[in-house]
Amino acid sequence: MDRYAVFGNPIEHSKSPLIHTLFAKQTQQVIEYGRQQPDANGFNDAINTFFIEGFIGANVTSPFKLDAFRFANELTPRAKAAEAVNTLYKRQDGSILGDNTDGAGLVQDLQRLWGELNGKRLLLIGAGGATRGVILPLLTAKVQNIHIANRTASKAQQLADRFKKEGAITASGFNDIPEIQFDLIVNCTSSSLDGGLPEITPSIFTNASYAYDMTYKAQATSFMVWAEECNPDIRTADGLGMLVGQAAESFYVWRNVRPKIEPIIEIVREML
Numbered sequence: 001m002d003r004y005a006v007f008g009n010p011i012e013h014s015k016s017p018l019i020h021t022l023f024a025k026q027t028q029q030v031i032e033y034g035r036q037q038p039d040a041n042g043f044n045d046a047i048n049t050f051f052i053e054g055f056i057g058a059n060v061t062s063p064f065k066l067d068a069f070r071f072a073n074e075l076t077p078r079a080k081a082a083e084a085v086n087t088l089y090k091r092q093d094g095s096i097l098g099d100n101t102d103g104a105g106l107v108q109d110l111q112r113l114w115g116e117l118n119g120k121r122l123l124l125i126g127a128g129g130a131t132r133g134v135i136l137p138l139l140t141a142k143v144q145n146i147h148i149a150n151r152t153a154s155k156a157q158q159l160a161d162r163f164k165k166e167g168a169i170t171a172s173g174f175n176d177i178p179e180i181q182f183d184l185i186v187n188c189t190s191s192s193l194d195g196g197l198p199e200i201t202p203s204i205f206t207n208a209s210y211a212y213d214m215t216y217k218a219q220a221t222s223f224m225v226w227a228e229e230c231n232p233d234i235r236t237a238d239g240l241g242m243l244v245g246q247a248a249e250s251f252y253v254w255r256n257v258r259p260k261i262e263p264i265i266e267i268v269r270e271m272l
């Protein structure tokens with residue numbers, strides 16, 4: 001039986017084993033999927049042992065995505081762009097491929113919810129690893145332009161500079177966001193985890209159609225509630241679909257079969 005696991009610390013509450021077990025059932029594949037919690041400095045030893053023991057793929061989450069990026073023998077373009085790896089795959093020749101499926105997970109979920117992304121004007125809030133991981137996949141989905149706004153403007157500017165060869169991308173702090181109409185606003189910060197909000201002008205929502213929060217909770221997140229207060233016509237969603245979407249893309253990398261994410265999102269949602 002093909003064996004996989006998710007690596008993180010802490011990992012006890014990871015939904016990946018559940019999601020991949022549901023994918024396997026849905027697509028009639030037989031796999032085993034566990035969880036592993038190396039010590040903060042123990043990723044390399046743990047992942048080496050893992051592949052020697054015959055496992056063939058891993059998901060990697062916080063705090064090991066950079067360790068996994070360094071561990072891989074070869075990287076996909078989207079993993080290089082993200083500077084982080086969330087999916088490892090042992091190929092026939094024994095080499096380890098490092099991929100990053102987070103951005104594809106977001107793109108898949110946005111398309112599922114609100115249709116194609118081509119021509120859309122996007123505002124991304126935040127300029128950390130979560131933002132870096134989704135820029136190339138969003139540009140590849142042919143969005144018209146991306147503006148990155150971050151509390152610390154210089155970090156947003158660095159990201160925009162890095163990706164400007166790939167598409168139309170601009171940056172600013174929170175106080176000087178250009179007064180253009182954004183179609184879709186994505187909160188890439190973790191501000192909603194503790195019920196907080198990015199300190200940004202509410203006018204960004206006035207003419208926007210969609211607001212997406214990468215964080216998810218059992219109830220609507222603080223960012224979703226705020227977006228709806230600012231614009232009652234706006235449509236909102238949380239990041240549970242992105243989580244299931246990135247898992248589906250990993251499953252596809254490993255098994256060359258694409259699971260349907262919607263029924264799995266529904267099952268996981270009911271368990272939140």
Ligand code: ATR
Pocket residue numbers: 126127128129130131150151152155188189190191196197198199
């Ligand atoms: P991740 O890898 O999850 O993206 P990160 O690399 O630590 O995490 O980046 C977090 C991002 O969210 C940063 O852009 C941070 O802003 P700063 O660069 O100014 O620190 C942003 N962030 C986190 N909490 C925030 C909050 N409450 N309001 C605004 N921005 C926040």
